[in-house]
Amino acid sequence: MKIVLLGSGNVATHLGHALKTAGHEILQVWSRSLSNAQQLADSLSAAFTNEIGALNNTADIYILSIKDDAIEEVASSFLFKGKLLVHTSGTAGIDLLGKEWANKGVFYPLQTFSKQKGVDFSTVPLLLEGSNEKVVAQLNELAASISQTVRPASSEQRAAIHVAAVFACNFSNHLYSISKDLLAKEGLDFKLLLPLIAETAAKVQSLDPKAAQTGPAIRGDQASIEKHKKYLEASPDLQQLYTLMTNSIIGSKK
């Protein structure tokens, strides 16, 4: 397929490379920032622009990978009637692309992307929604060309998945960050925790997370819990988070 990417962030970058590797042609990259557009376009052998009015009108699909709160505005200035326009957001509904728009869809890759680290796109679940059967078929074909896991998901289901993903990924990563800071305060290296972090994530690939739960809260080890709370006394925010998480684990035993 011939593709125009709108956006130059983490998702646009990883998706663009996966699509190009699968043999699709990236015609053009649009971004509000011309230098960002150029940087991504160069790596995809594509043209680039920062003007919506200068978009190439010969693509089969226009993929919008920008902040949720900019989708509506950019979509409303997209004027190629009849063309297929999709966004890649977990939370935004399909209608944010314009209620009157005939051929629209959602192409949501359920993964965390950082520019500094490559991702094997074949393992990334792609959750799809289309405004009509022809769009669904086109998106299915495009998705299957880069991933082994392609699923339909309504806007409502996708919203639930996105909340779950924030807990499983964004919040977990922030916990890693907190643990790094706690070690740094004692002059200890975060590397000590890396095998633990890897194993915690590896366990739930085969075990139910409830069965995999370990630690003071699930053991009912009140002495350790009190020691930890005391240790965190100087950081009230962390102490509050510790208490909330601990009570939530204890509550989940019932």
Add this chain to the structure above:
Amino acid sequence: MKIVLLGSGNVATHLGHALKTAGHEILQVWSRSLSNAQQLADSLSAAFTNEIGALNNTADIYILSIKDDAIEEVASSFLFKGKLLVHTSGTAGIDLLGKEWANKGVFYPLQTFSKQKGVDFSTVPLLLEGSNEKVVAQLNELAASISQTVRPASSEQRAAIHVAAVFACNFSNHLYSISKDLLAKEGLDFKLLLPLIAETAAKVQSLDPKAAQTGPAIRGDQASIEKHKKYLEASPDLQQLYTLMTNSIIGSKK
């Protein structure tokens, strides 16, 4: 070395197998529950007992892997003066083994262990403390026979590491559990999130967790945050946790 294990839980089980595989002899397993003692002892070709009075007195080291709040009591009934007694707790101080005890130590494996899943012990950091230089040397030798990462750690450092480990591991796993429940409510399979969980943990093996942070909070995507809070309205505990984590991520940007 000749070893007696006191305890039959997750740590005793994984540690016992790692020590046996490295060529040490597990003489005996003690547990309050005779059937648990027997089960672990059988898998280690060891004897077993549920009576402290019946402990084999010919071992080089006695390893106590039991709940923190039982360590003091069990240690106080251990009567082989001069023998090396260690516990494997992250939080308990070395003195819980008895202030008067001459040869005591801590042998803390920084990992999450579930009986249902094997662990490559060579990657597990072992944090050691000993009451004198001879004990430290003995523990170092034993630790180096099963792990590539052996470090000294005072009781104070170990306490900090254990708090950090609870955030990085126990709390992350609980977030996986929450995300599974959120998906289940919509009839969606937890398997969808497994690549995301694996990648989130894989990223911080090479990236700083702050640099690896993604999601609505770090993007300042207030529209998504408000949608998610609204979605969680029916679960006030989860909504509170969402808000606390989100504010903590936003606060960490400063």
